[in-house]
Every structure is written in structure tokens, then in C-alpha cells.
Amino acid sequence: MREKTYDCKPTLTDEDVVDFCKQGFLILENVVPDEVNLRTTEFLTEHPSLAPHEILNEEWFVEAVIKNPAATGAVRSLLGANILLPTWMSNHRIECPRQVNCGWHRDGGAVFTPRLDFLQVFYYPQDTPKALGPTEVLPSSHFIRGRRRFIQHYGNIRHGAWTTAPAGSIFITHYSIWHRATAATASGVRNLLKYLYWRTVPPERDWVVDGDVDAMELNFLPGDRPGNPILETWHQCIPVAQMFYWLCGLVGEFEFTGGPSWPISATQGWDTDIGLPPGFELEQKSAPNA
Known part of the structure; x- marks a missing residue:
């Protein structure tokens, strides 16, 4: 074909x-x-x-x-x-x-x-x-x-x-x-x-975008409950957030700081953006259907 x-x-x-x-x-x-x-x-x-x-x-x-x-x-x-x-x-x-x-x-x-x-x-x-x-x-x-x-x-x-x-x-x-x-x-x-x-085009956040979405409020934790044993405890949200960032077109901007920084902090509901990579807010504003 x-x-x-x-x-x-x-x-x-x-x-x-x-x-x-x-x-x-x-x-x-x-x-x-x-x-x-x-x-x-x-x-x-x-x-x-x-x-x-x-x-x-x-x-x-x-x-x-x-x-x-x-x-x-x-x-x-x-x-x-x-x-x-x-x-x-x-x-x-x-x-x-x-x-x-x-x-x-x-x-x-x-x-x-x-x-x-x-x-x-x-x-x-x-x-x-x-x-x-x-x-x-x-x-x-x-x-x-x-x-x-x-x-x-x-x-x-x-x-x-x-x-x-x-x-x-x-x-x-x-x-x-x-x-x-x-x-x-x-x-x-x-x-x-x-x-x-x-895929035939570079990644970008052009799906159905909600302009009110905050990266700190997204749940990157796999499974139906915290501590899903399929992936390593505490680390299981990191590759999820990294893949999401790549799909948003923020290639090269993701780097896990370590410790209880983002995205671990977000999955635990902690009010801190330490380790939050740059770019998400900028991408959010420029999304075509935000």
C-alpha cells in the first residue's frame, strides 16, 4: 500500500x-x-x-x-x-x-x-x-x-x-x-x-487544550492509587511527566532536579514548584485552541 x-x-x-x-x-x-x-x-x-x-x-x-x-x-x-x-x-x-x-x-x-x-x-x-x-x-x-x-x-x-x-x-x-x-x-x-x-510532524500541544490547566495540578502518578508497585515508588511519575513534556513540544526542557521536587511534589499535593521545568506556562498561552 x-x-x-x-x-x-x-x-x-x-x-x-x-x-x-x-x-x-x-x-x-x-x-x-x-x-x-x-x-x-x-x-x-x-x-x-x-x-x-x-x-x-x-x-x-x-x-x-x-x-x-x-x-x-x-x-x-x-x-x-x-x-x-x-x-x-x-x-x-x-x-x-x-x-x-x-x-x-x-x-x-x-x-x-x-x-x-x-x-x-x-x-x-x-x-x-x-x-x-x-x-x-x-x-x-x-x-x-x-x-x-x-x-x-x-x-x-x-x-x-x-x-x-x-x-x-x-x-x-x-x-x-x-x-x-x-x-x-x-x-x-x-x-x-x-x-x-x-508521526510526520514535530510534537506540540495541539490536542484539546484547557487553558486553565496547571502543570502543578496534573496527576502524573500511574495506577489507581499511590505506590503502584509496577514502577519504582516515588520515581514512577517522572517518566510520565517527561513523556508529557515531550508531547507538548518542550523538547530538552525536562530535567528532574531530584528529591521531593516536581513532579513528585505535584503528585503529593505539595504547594511548591521547585524543579518545575520552564515552558509549560508559555506553551499553555500559545496553544492554538486554549
Whole structure:
């Protein structure tokens, strides 16, 4: 497929972007129409390849899935204007039931960086309960260094999140997030399409901006409660804030001072801006839709 770009309005807010930085994934449930889900399933039955690239030549699929408003609005928020559309397609198609045959891993080519230059996206064209073996992701693990041979043997991890979802759901992930296949106990076929979008422009804070947002009020702490054991206590908010700053276009301005300085101070509600990098207030004033 020839490379094409696409633009649309962003849909994520500052808080949404921070949440993606924290969790490393976003699930959009039931955003693809039922008739498209059915048509996709029929197409994949006729083309059972694990790399059904030809589906990208189908206009109905491109319009409803690849250019899906909810999905591309989120992708546009994270990757900026004129996103590069997927040029290949993978299908994690399985015959159920099956035992787990793929341990925890990061996909090939994953790197550790605050940059966000591409996103890996998944689409379920059928209802996918636990019985059909949905992908499991480990929230915040895109900040954890770990090669496949060192992590694939791990079993259940307490904070793992199953991507169970109704038909027509799309989930967007950071490419470096830990994930794994799960066992399927039901009968039948489960399709899971996987594809990537790419950045074509430098980062800037041009998503849905609230001009009243203060960097001291944003919660950069991953997890539902303080002390999320997935990341190191006290340090877990630092890579989140660094990624958010990069996405704001404040490249090179982030540097953690150390001790209980920002962003640790912000997550604890302490009234001090010691260590707050410059630029956020200036960027806030100049944001196009502030």
C-alpha cells in the first residue's frame, strides 16, 4: 500500500494525554459499526492469512476502521497532524480453544524513550470475552526495560489488564508496552487485527487544550492509587511527566532536579514548584485552541 497521510480534529484533553502516558494504552469500545465488523469477519474468513494486507485496499474498511473518527481523533492527539496511515496489516487469528503459546513480550524494535513517534493499534471485529483469549497488557510497563527472553516466563502479574471488549472495539497502545496472549476456552475463530500509525510532524500541544490547566495540578502518578508497585515508588511519575513534556513540544526542557521536587511534589499535593521545568506556562498561552 502506498504511504498516505490523514488529518482530523484531535479528541483527547490534557488529562487524557497524561493518562495515556501513564497507562500506555487506551481502549475505545464499540466504535466500529456492526455491519463493518461483520463484513471484516467475512473478509478475514476468505483471507485467513496472518498478514491480510489486501484489506487496506478496501475503501469501506479504510473509512470505517483505519479512519475511524474515535480512533484517529485519539491518534491525532498523540501523534500530531497529518498522521501516516498504516501500510501493512497483521491478524492474530487463532482457532479456539487453545492454550497460551506466547509469554510476556515487547514487540520487535521497541525502544525506551520519552518520544512517541508511532502507535500500535488493535481492532476486534467480534465480541472478545476472556473465553476467546484477548490480549493482556501490563499498564505502565512501557517504562520498564525488559527483553523478551527475560520476561516471557512470567505468569500472572497482579496489575495486568485484559482487553476484553465488544465487537468493533479498538485499542491503542504504546509500542513498548508488555503484552501477552491468553488462553482461550471457547470454540471458534478469534480475529485481532494489528497495525501502526506514524508521526510526520514535530510534537506540540495541539490536542484539546484547557487553558486553565496547571502543570502543578496534573496527576502524573500511574495506577489507581499511590505506590503502584509496577514502577519504582516515588520515581514512577517522572517518566510520565517527561513523556508529557515531550508531547507538548518542550523538547530538552525536562530535567528532574531530584528529591521531593516536581513532579513528585505535584503528585503529593505539595504547594511548591521547585524543579518545575520552564515552558509549560508559555506553551499553555500559545496553544492554538486554549
